[in-house]
Amino acid sequence: MSNLSTNKEPVLPDTSNSSSPSPCAQTSLFTVIPKVERGLGGEVKRISHSSAPRWFKFILVVFLATFAPLPLDILYAQAPTPMPITDDQVNAIAARMYCPSCQGVPLDVCGTQVCIEWREEIRTQLQAGRTEEQIINDFVTRYGERVVGTPQDPTLRAFSLITPYVIGAGVIVIGVWTMLRWWRSRRVPLTDELPIIPEATFSTDDEDYRARLEQDLQ
Amino acid sequence: MLAEIGIATLLLAFVAALYATVAALYGARTGSERLVISARNAALTTFPLLLTACVALVAALLSGRYDIAYVWTVSNPQTPTFYRITALWGSQSGSLLFWSLMLSGYSCGAILFNWKSDRRLMPYVIAFTMVTLAFFIGLKVFLENPFDRYWAVNGELVKSTFIPQGAEAIPYENLANSAQGLNPLLRHFGMIIHPPMLYLGFTGFMIPFAFAMAALASGDLSTNWIRATRRWTLVAWLFLALGLLLGGRWAYDVLGWGGYWGWDPVENAAFLPWLVGTAFLHSVLIQEKRGMLKVWNMFLVIGTFSAMIFGTFATRSGLIASVHSFARSPIGFPMFVFWSCMTLVSVVLILWRRNRGDLKDERAFANILSRESLFVLNNIIFMMLVVAIFWGSFGAPVLSELFGGTRITLGTEYFMTVTPPLFAALYILMGVAPLTAWGVTSLPRLGRALLIPVVLTLITVVLFALMGMSSPGALFAYAIVTLAGYVALYEIYRGVRTRARKEATRTMGLYANALIELFARNRRRYGGYVVHLGITVIGIGVIGSTLFQQQTQQTLSIGETLSIGGYQLRYNGLTQALAEDERQMIIADVTLLRDGNELSVLRPRTDYYLLSDNTTMPMTIAGAYSTLENDFYVLLIGWEEQTDTTATFKVYINPLINLVWWGGLILMFGTVIAAYPARETVRASVVAPAKNKVGARA
Numbered sequence: 035m036s037n038l039s040t041n042k043e044p045v046l047p048d049t050s051n052s053s054s055p056s057p058c059a060q061t062s063l064f065t066v067i068p069k070v071e072r073g074l075g076g077e078v079k080r081i082s083h084s085s086a087p088r089w090f091k092f093i094l095v096v097f098l099a100t101f102a103p104l105p106l107d108i109l110y111a112q113a114p115t116p117m118p119i120t121d122d123q124v125n126a127i128a129a130r131m132y133c134p135s136c137q138g139v140p141l142d143v144c145g146t147q148v149c150i151e152w153r154e155e156i157r158t159q160l161q162a163g164r165t166e167e168q169i170i171n172d173f174v175t176r177y178g179e180r181v182v183g184t185p186q187d188p189t190l191r192a193f194s195l196i197t198p199y200v201i202g203a204g205v206i207v208i209g210v211w212t213m214l215r216w217w218r219s220r221r222v223p224l225t226d227e228l229p230i231i232p233e234a235t236f237s238t239d240d241e242d243y244r245a246r247l248e249q250d251l252q
Numbered sequence: 253m254l255a256e257i258g259i260a261t262l263l264l265a266f267v268a269a270l271y272a273t274v275a276a277l278y279g280a281r282t283g284s285e286r287l288v289i290s291a292r293n294a295a296l297t298t299f300p301l302l303l304t305a306c307v308a309l310v311a312a313l314l315s316g317r318y319d320i321a322y323v324w325t326v327s328n329p330q331t332p333t334f335y336r337i338t339a340l341w342g343s344q345s346g347s348l349l350f351w352s353l354m355l356s357g358y359s360c361g362a363i364l365f366n367w368k369s370d371r372r373l374m375p376y377v378i379a380f381t382m383v384t385l386a387f388f389i390g391l392k393v394f395l396e397n398p399f400d401r402y403w404a405v406n407g408e409l410v411k412s413t414f415i416p417q418g419a420e421a422i423p424y425e426n427l428a429n430s431a432q433g434l435n436p437l438l439r440h441f442g443m444i445i446h447p448p449m450l451y452l453g454f455t456g457f458m459i460p461f462a463f464a465m466a467a468l469a470s471g472d473l474s475t476n477w478i479r480a481t482r483r484w485t486l487v488a489w490l491f492l493a494l495g496l497l498l499g500g501r502w503a504y505d506v507l508g509w510g511g512y513w514g515w516d517p518v519e520n521a522a523f524l525p526w527l528v529g530t531a532f533l534h535s536v537l538i539q540e541k542r543g544m545l546k547v548w549n550m551f552l553v554i555g556t557f558s559a560m561i562f563g564t565f566a567t568r569s570g571l572i573a574s575v576h577s578f579a580r581s582p583i584g585f586p587m588f589v590f591w592s593c594m595t596l597v598s599v600v601l602i603l604w605r606r607n608r609g610d611l612k613d614e615r616a617f618a619n620i621l622s623r624e625s626l627f628v629l630n631n632i633i634f635m636m637l638v639v640a641i642f643w644g645s646f647g648a649p650v651l652s653e654l655f656g657g658t659r660i661t662l663g664t665e666y667f668m669t670v671t672p673p674l675f676a677a678l679y680i681l682m683g684v685a686p687l688t689a690w691g692v693t694s695l696p697r698l699g700r701a702l703l704i705p706v707v708l709t710l711i712t713v714v715l716f717a718l719m720g721m722s723s724p725g726a727l728f729a730y731a732i733v734t735l736a737g738y739v740a741l742y743e744i745y746r747g748v749r750t751r752a753r754k755e756a757t758r759t760m761g762l763y764a765n766a767l768i769e770l771f772a773r774n775r776r777r778y779g780g781y782v783v784h785l786g787i788t789v790i791g792i793g794v795i796g797s798t799l800f801q802q803q804t805q806q807t808l809s810i811g812e813t814l815s816i817g818g819y820q821l822r823y824n825g826l827t828q829a830l831a832e833d834e835r836q837m838i839i840a841d842v843t844l845l846r847d848g849n850e851l852s853v854l855r856p857r858t859d860y861y862l863l864s865d866n867t868t869m870p871m872t873i874a875g876a877y878s879t880l881e882n883d884f885y886v887l888l889i890g891w892e893e894q895t896d897t898t899a900t901f902k903v904y905i906n907p908l909i910n911l912v913w914w915g916g917l918i919l920m921f922g923t924v925i926a927a928y929p930a931r932e933t934v935r936a937s938v939v940a941p942a943k944n945k946v947g948a949r950a
Contacts, residue, residue, distance in 0.1 A: 121902075122804050132661050137517075138515075139514075145889075187658075190652060194648045202640065213628055251770070
């Protein structure tokens with residue numbers, strides 16, 4: 035689920051293992067190789083840099099001007115499209131949402147037409163690079179808080195999630211207070227059908243357990 | 253004729269229930285034995301009357317009487333005979349009739365079985381059960397009559413209970429051809445048993461409530477009412493538990509969620525009375541053993557009844573929409589008024605008795621570390637669970653809509669945040685409380701008693717870790733759940749060992765006898781331990797299927813395979829078929845493999861039911877391969893319409909899910925042991941005015 039929230043950038047093809055020529059070799063293609071004239075003893079007498087004819091240079095410039103952008107075009111055209119969005123990615127988001135017509139049915143498992151369309155819309159938004167939270171917020175903006183399992187609005191969210199803890203804390207406080215009050219009051223038993231067996235009566239746990247068990251089975 | 257029989261018997265039952273209420277109250281007030289007996293007889297006649305009404309409706313369903321609106325709604329000429337019978341509870345008014353029959357059955361049972369032993373309480377028991385029954389029959393008579401018929405009046409279609417002026421019968425063919433048929437979702441074995449179980453659970457909680465109110469009204473506030481209702485409470489609790497489990501199984505098989513519990517508001521509405529009832533079953537022990545928590549127990553009984561009526565109201569009123577609920581209907585407001593009035597009357601009765609000092613506890617807590625203290629803690633946690641679930645299902649959605657104008661949904665995310673710590677606390681208490689003693693327990697002695705179960709738990713957790721489980725949360729969850737189970741087993745073992753040691757020679761037969769004797773002499777305690785074992789097994793299943801569920805959805809071409817969790821699923825092809833009841837089935841043929849070995853051929857399918865308006869309703873039926881280890885669960889989600897060459901599957905692996913159902917069976921076995929009847933004693937045999945018996949003990 036978490037990988038859905040990341041924006042994926044287009045990835046260029048990896049050329050590190052390709053058998054293309056080295057950068058050096060690539061430059062030699064366009065480099066004018068100097069012509070070296072040597073004497074009888076092998077000494078360098080003159081170095082000439084202009085060995086290619088002018089017409090060749092002209093054609094080369096025109097060729098480069100025409101086709102130099104081509105590799106970029108090819109690269110651009112061959113840039114991988116974003117990874118196809120899987121059903122699992124869509125369902126991971128849909129599981130946090132609810133069917134607008136069948137209350138209580140999560141969007142990822144609902145078979146109604148509207149839910150099928152909503153799942154497709156999630157897929158489209160994922161393909162457009164939107165994050166999970168952006169997609170959910172978009173649905174909430176358009177259809178209201180009831181389409182998500184917990185409200186996105188901070189106030190409603192706090193109202194929903196904190197209230198049971200507040201009530202629960204209240205229940206605990208009342209419960210503990212009542213128990214302490216009972217404990218402190220220590221009323222005299224009105225009836226004594228089941229007297230408490232003090233632990234100190236027995237030297238071992240087994241004896242204690244046996245006495246309590248027999249009392250319970252009576 | 254069938255409709256006339258139904259209408260007449262319903263009216264008679266309504267009058268009998270009203271008469272029984274008034275006569276019982278007046279008889280109790282004046283001390284008139286004759287009137288009370290008359291009230292009893294009137295109450296007892298409601299059951300055969302309602303049974304006759306039910307039989308009339310079933311006969312109408314079987315004979316295709318489509319002029320009766322209910323029959324037209326839930327059946328059509330293609331509906332199989334079996335589903336015609338179960339259609340009795342297939343829609344609102346029929347299920348209300350069935351509900352009333354159950355309520356009447358429980359009331360008559362309680363009146364007959366407890367008449368001699370609890371005569372002092374009986375007039376009020378009759379009054380409270382019959383006023384509730386009269387209300388439910390009244391709903392049918394005046395608002396949702398299952399015997400309403402269709403008539404043609406001046407060329408217009410009219411629905412009426414009685415024959416309108418100038419009415420003509422509508423030709424059979426017209427009605428039969430347009431009849432709607434049973435909701436496809438209800439055509440499942442789980443759905444056939446699930447509603448009766450749930451109704452038996454819901455209506456059964458009426459009996460402890462009626463006895464508690466009778467105790468308050470009569471002033472017999474001893475433990476008589478508790479002893480009288482112990483078994484009734486257990487029976488109601490068992491049926492409600494079975495209803496919940498069967499509902500889960502139905503959802504798992506039919507709804508195509510891949511799970512059994514979706515925290516749907518209607519599921520929660522049935523779960524709430526079960527939770528309050530469970531708290532009551534524990535708390536009431538303290539009153540029996542120690543004479544404490546009298547006010548609290550009264551509140552719990554009212555809470556159970558109130559939750560039951562509220563659940564019925566929420567399901568049937570249109571307050572919440574759900575796959576489980578009935579459509580919006582006019583009975584919502586009367587049910588809300590009835591629920592409020594009964595709760596209010598009950599609370600006023602408690603406060604009145606409390607202020608008179610009639611509900612004073614006989615003992616105080618001797619020590620914080622004692623069984624009664626831990627039971628109180630258990631009750632507090634149960635109540636917190638009830639509050640959290642009620643808030644998520646009804647409180648927050650209704651309040652936010654009422655006061656904020658915003659409709660919100662609190663779903664699985666909310667419940668899985670709020671409830672797990674509370675369930676964990678309950679399992680811990682389930683593991684510790686049985687080892688404590690009434691009155692007082694010292695920490696060292698409790699520690700020594702816990703030693704063996706804790707060691708066994710640690711060994712189990714280490715084994716889980718060695719098997720590859722690395723999640724600390726899952727290991728902790730399994731630790732507390734298995735501790736509860738080991739404590740239950742250890743307690744049974746300790747009891748058997750202690751009893752067997754009384755004899756000089758120890759043989760296997762001796763231990764077996766000790767075990768039987770132990771269960772026979774304290775069925776409730778040892779049956780309760782078996783229930784704890786069942787809850788442990790359910791817990792193991794729930795943790796496994798929740799934390800370790802795997803799922804994927806993929807589109808496959810014929811011959812293509814998907815892999816998940818060590819399994820491979822190969823798609824072989826798609827076929828179409830027409831069932832006897834005219835539903836069209838699209839069936840996928842897939843082969844399940846593991847490590848290259850073929851395990852099974854599964855056939856997940858989608859059924860299309862033709863509805864009366866010529867539209868179709870799809871239903872996704874899973875293909876499953878079940879083992880104790882897990883369920884491999886496949887759903888056919890979609891397919892290529894033109895060529896049938898590709899199909900989309902949603903696959904779930906639900907580890908240990910079958911333990912949920914096995915745990916349910918153990919729970920049922922334990923409850924039967926706990927509820928198995930012992931010899932009853934006569935506790936009171938005279939009817940006297942309530943004012944003479946305040947605080948009296950039989």
